[in-house]
Amino acid sequence: MTHPLDPDLPPVPFVLASASPARLATLRSAGLDPLVVVSGVDESVLDGLPPAELAPGLAELKCAAVADRAEQHGLPAGALVLGCDSVLELDGEALGKPVDAEDAVRRWHAMRGRSGVLHSGHCLRDTATGRTELRGAATTVHFADVDDDEVAAYVATGEPLHVAGAFTVDGLGGAFVTGIEGDYHTVVGVSLPLLRTMVRALDHSWTGLWSR
Template sequence: MRFVLASQSPARLQTLRNAGVEPEVIVSGVDEDNVTAESPGELARALAVLKARAVVSTLTDHATVLGCDSVLEIDGVAYGKPGTPEVARERLRMMSGRTGVLHTGHCLFDTRTRQELRELASTTVRFADLTEAEIDAYVATGEPLVVAGSFTVDGLGGPFVTGIEGDYHNVVGISLPLVRRMLAQVGIDWPSLWTATSRKLEYDEAEAARYDETRGGTQRAQAAADAIQELLPKGGRVLELAVGTGTVAAELVAQGNLIHGLDLSTAMLHHARVRLPGHVAAADATQLPIADRRCDAVLAIWLLHLLDDSDQVLAEVARVLRPDGVFITTTEKRESTRYASGRTPDNHRSEDALPLLVARAAHHGLHLDGATTFPGPPRGNTAIPLYPLIRFRRSAG
């Protein structure tokens, strides 16, 4: 069956993954700021319904779609994402030492049975007394700016929550027991959603911790960022696929770019969130949780050579790029580096080979229009390696 999560929340996606479920993610694009309701709980439920219906309207085949939205209620007032540091700081001061209710609306739409279920889960949350220094430090991380109620219980905000009454997962953004019951009502058994085999991540925690130092550290990251900067359009939204630990993205942010990062590896994202707070998420590069034509640039640094089929990624890149947007990627990873990293050589043409990429990219409306190189760290007495970097531009039509 096709199970779709109509939410861009990385916390909801990770909660489902931790429970053995790998949903397809489709972002609804609903404008949350223009929705009103009689109460905070009804607002959360209404937003969940709108998200689920928006995604269902885009489907061309059957699916079970789950929409979710969370709202914090204090003294009868609903608080969503603050959006700015000033608003987040004001809310955290207001929340300090008090108790609120986190409402999460759930809407399950099953297209085969044409059933739409709407439910609300509410959990009481008690907040610690926060000092001004703690509030300033927390806001500076960027985390409270992009989450409902300006806090998380599963992230940096966890130590500021002294207790909850109700479902913990509901505070994260999705009530697993409630979703299980809703699925049962449309004839879907929860264990049937468990993936047959666990997703094999490229890196575990130990590998992620030493990744930077084994890949040239800050020196290579800076060199890559400088080269990418030459090929990037000025301003706009930049998406990096396989962001890893965020080491290159952080250098690009320091140069004035707005970077959003995606990666499959939980271990790598743990490090990336420190460098890019509020701007990274778990996602598959072959199924990007982004609406059509939303990005000005997409980056794929040291990714394509790892794939079995780069065509799927190129198709997604073309879909999310705006007309005249650019795709920047490394190319021609040599076979010797596969041996060095413990992988066997390819028995077929490398997925990042330049002729192959040019041909495949053209099929998706991406045309080569720029290239450069950047140096890697020196290796003993050998010559300094140069990494090719190429740019494709999306057709304006």
């Protein structure tokens, strides 16, 4: 396993293949300082997969799109590249980001007072060795029985248009989530306990990723 936290050694370079500000903030709060490289993949190529397979599949696509073009993207040598994606499962259907405001309103009318499962896929590639870890996490989310005015006001903020399932737990949407069963960070977009396990499976030290 590579070095633990040592002030005389640089942290292992870490790349986030996602444009999600929530994922970036979560990783930074956990001590990492990721380089963000947006993958730009066509997510529609995996349409039709079950939610539990779709999230890891999209994460793998994003990770590969960045890691396979390490030189083109100017990645630091030996970087770990993380791809993530999330979908909300409701009535067996995979719900990603809403296509527009009307879609977000319809989503909330269907979700309110009910529960869904937030699936989050994680794919981690060690560019030094080519080894990859692909794993998924799932957390049950319970939604408040919000009224029409609250739905309209929330959608009008624009926040739910940019996130899987049309909700956040760490933003304005947090007041409309009555509880979760599982890892809170999975709902935000990246499960820190799962990511630590993946880092260690690739023979790296989690504390070796901490910025100095």
